[in-house]
Amino acid sequence: MTIESEAPCVAPCTPRRQKDKGEHGEMGERGEHVNHPETNPRSPLLFIPSPARARTPKTPQTPEVRDLQSASTVKDSDPCDERLSKLSKLPQLSRLNANAQEFIPAAHVPTALRVREESNLKEPPVISVRKMASKGCAIVLLRSEHVIELAARMAVAVIDGVCVELRRHSRRSKRDQDALELGIFVAWGHRVERRATVSEEALEAYFNGLSQVSDPQALSYQPPFQESLLLFPLSSSMSCMSLKIMAPQLAEATGQVLLDGPHGRRDLVQTLWDAKLQLDELWNKPPPPKARSVMQRVARDQLFPHSGKEGKEGKEGSHENRAGEKLEELAQAVGLLDGMQPGVVGARFLDLCGGPGAWSQYLLQMNFQGFGFTLRSGAGSEDDWQAEQKDDWYPELLRHPNWHAIWGADGTGDLLKPENLQHASQILRAAGGVSICVADGGFSDKAIPPNLLELYFFRLFLAEVLTAANCLLPGGRFVCKLYSTFSASTSALLFLITRLFEDVRIVKPMSSRVAGPERYLYASGFRANEEAEVIKRSLWSCHVYGAGRSPLQLPLLTPLVVDLHKDAAFLPQLQHMVVTLCMRQARIVRCK
Ligand SMILES: C[S@@+](CC[C@H](N)C(=O)[O-])C[C@H]1O[C@@H](n2cnc3c(N)ncnc32)[C@H](O)[C@@H]1O
Numbered sequence: 001m002t003i004e005s006e007a008p009c010v011a012p013c014t015p016r017r018q019k020d021k022g023e024h025g026e027m028g029e030r031g032e033h034v035n036h037p038e039t040n041p042r043s044p045l046l047f048i049p050s051p052a053r054a055r056t057p058k059t060p061q062t063p064e065v066r067d068l069q070s071a072s073t074v075k076d077s078d079p080c081d082e083r084l085s086k087l088s089k090l091p092q093l094s095r096l097n098a099n100a101q102e103f104i105p106a107a108h109v110p111t112a113l114r115v116r117e118e119s120n121l122k123e124p125p126v127i128s129v130r131k132m133a134s135k136g137c138a139i140v141l142l143r144s145e146h147v148i149e150l151a152a153r154m155a156v157a158v159i160d161g162v163c164v165e166l167r168r169h170s171r172r173s174k175r176d177q178d179a180l181e182l183g184i185f186v187a188w189g190h191r192v193e194r195r196a197t198v199s200e201e202a203l204e205a206y207f208n209g210l211s212q213v214s215d216p217q218a219l220s221y222q223p224p225f226q227e228s229l230l231l232f233p234l235s236s237s238m239s240c241m242s243l244k245i246m247a248p249q250l251a252e253a254t255g256q257v258l259l260d261g262p263h264g265r266r267d268l269v270q271t272l273w274d275a276k277l278q279l280d281e282l283w284n285k286p287p288p289p290k291a292r293s294v295m296q297r298v299a300r301d302q303l304f305p306h307s308g309k310e311g312k313e314g315k316e317g318s319h320e321n322r323a324g325e326k327l328e329e330l331a332q333a334v335g336l337l338d339g340m341q342p343g344v345v346g347a348r349f350l351d352l353c354g355g356p357g358a359w360s361q362y363l364l365q366m367n368f369q370g371f372g373f374t375l376r377s378g379a380g381s382e383d384d385w386q387a388e389q390k391d392d393w394y395p396e397l398l399r400h401p402n403w404h405a406i407w408g409a410d411g412t413g414d415l416l417k418p419e420n421l422q423h424a425s426q427i428l429r430a431a432g433g434v435s436i437c438v439a440d441g442g443f444s445d446k447a448i449p450p451n452l453l454e455l456y457f458f459r460l461f462l463a464e465v466l467t468a469a470n471c472l473l474p475g476g477r478f479v480c481k482l483y484s485t486f487s488a489s490t491s492a493l494l495f496l497i498t499r500l501f502e503d504v505r506i507v508k509p510m511s512s513r514v515a516g517p518e519r520y521l522y523a524s525g526f527r528a529n530e531e532a533e534v535i536k537r538s539l540w541s542c543h544v545y546g547a548g549r550s551p552l553q554l555p556l557l558t559p560l561v562v563d564l565h566k567d568a569a570f571l572p573q574l575q576h577m578v579v580t581l582c583m584r585q586a587r588i589v590r591c592k
Pocket residue numbers: 321323324352353354355356357358359360373374375387388391392413414415416440441442443460
């Protein structure tokens with residue numbers, strides 16, 4: 001549809017329409033909230049965090065912390081934020097605002113025709129706008145290469161109060177096969193369209209407004225560091241029998257536990273938390289535009305293209321979901337399947353907490369046979385934490401002849417219940433054991449306080465380690481997801497793992513979100529010796545102490561080993577891993 005009608009506004013960011021009035025009174029500001037860069041903090045052309053937000057560090061500053069904080073000028077600032085704020089500072093935009101103020105008197109909204117005349121354009125850049133409401137996208141055909149280039153480089157915009165993604169569009173014209181139709185494909189998605197519609201008029205006004213912005217060199221961006229997979233070896237020199245193994249007790253899951261961990265760098269942990277808080281405050285600045293995650297995703301794709309790479313669901317990867325990308329990357333980096341002979345007796349895997357099953361699918365494709373154990377959706381009480389339906393095993397897996405689901409003694413698949421863990425271990429041992437155990441347990445319960453995921457995950461991590469130790473064959477391999485590793489409880493578990501396996505590493509794959517706390521453990525060469533039996537007994541007593549309660553009811557237990565500092569090999573390696581990953585995360589989430 002060609003829009004020749006009068007457009008309501010000329011600025012590159014469009015005002016929201018009356019019907020969008022929201023809880024923040026966001027659209028009540030519609031009349032006065034002309035979405036131009038100087039007034040709308042959420043405009044793609046103006047996303048500048050207030051300098052007043054700079055924090056006074058609460059803890060003494062070390063050189064690394066000072067680096068993290070002082071480098072926040074240009075080089076290491078939050079890339080998305082920086083790119084947007086740079087654009088806002090372009091002189092051309094100030095001119096545009098000045099122009100806009102000149103010819104938009106309060107009671108006199110300019111028509112598209114008038115704008116065209118007044119800005120001396122022979123023809124406006126927009127040829128046509130075709131919106132596909134059912135898909136939440138539009139194609140804007142443009143006659144100005146400059147506007148196309150600018151929009152494509154911006155990659156995101158806020159139009160009608162909605163964050164949209166901008167991509168170059170080109171197609172052979174249906175009328176004239178020799179001609180190319182050029183323009184911009186604008187996407188916001190059908191789900192967002194149901195909540196807040198983006199109008200054709202607003203799209204037209206936005207792109208016409210862009211013609212007055214000169215080429216923004218400032219849109220160039222640099223990642224704060226090169227994307228790469230990270231590997232950290234962990235080893236120990238002392239048997240756990242020569243250290244103190246403690247009986248478990250309840251521990252409070254608080255931030256203090258994380259700050260006081262054996263990493264010894266509470267200043268860095270606090271810096272990371274401050275940075276996260278600042279970013280959250282920035283995102284929540286009113287009026288928050290709809291679909292803000294688009295901005296994060298686009299910035300992440302540009303700066304760290306592998307980070308959070310989608311599975312087939314995102315039409316990018318070859319796996320059924322994102323988790324599959326991570327296992328494949330990790331498997332190749334550490335040689336998870338090297339020297340294994342699929343098809344021979346014992347070449348079986350156990351996929352723990354594995355629903356919906358991309359990891360099982362990957363290992364089945366590699367010709368292994370396997371078992372899966374995961375929480376059944378609906379298990380757990382309503383006011384507690386529950387498995388989601390999306391995490392149920394893929395139906396193809398349940399039909400696969402080389403794969404079997406195990407559900408535990410009570411049929412719920414809840415690994416936190418001691419009787420279920422015992423039941424699964426018995427079945428697997430009776431089947432001859434497994435040579436690979438992979439464990440990806442996790443939950444995204446909103447009830448978990450910010451930054452404390454590691455603590456609420458502790459008992460599940462322990463249950464995964466114990467199950468692996470119960471059913472791995474000598475020499476077996478173990479992969480397990482972890483979150484931050486700040487607390488003494490998690491550190492003690494990692495120490496015990498170095499006693500159970502010959503070779504242990506912590507891996508941060510590129511496909512694991514670069515700004516997130518997630519990382520993976522890879523351990524190979526399972527030692528089925530006397531020390532392993534001692535460790536298993538200790539893990540079991542801890543597991544039983546949890547009494548099958550949910551992580552929300554009983555998150556954390558005290559560390560099983562308290563004198564880690566006596567092992568000269570383990571602690572420095574642990575600290576190096578924790579500090580490197582913490583600083584890296586802080587550099588990404590930090591904003592000015
Ligand atoms: C990130 S998903 C695993 C994704 C999987 N690796 C894949 O490839 O599809 C985390 C899984 O842990 C499961 N889980 C969480 N708590 C559990 C528990 N107590 N017992 C068993 N499974 C659990 C969740 O239900 C979910 O299926």
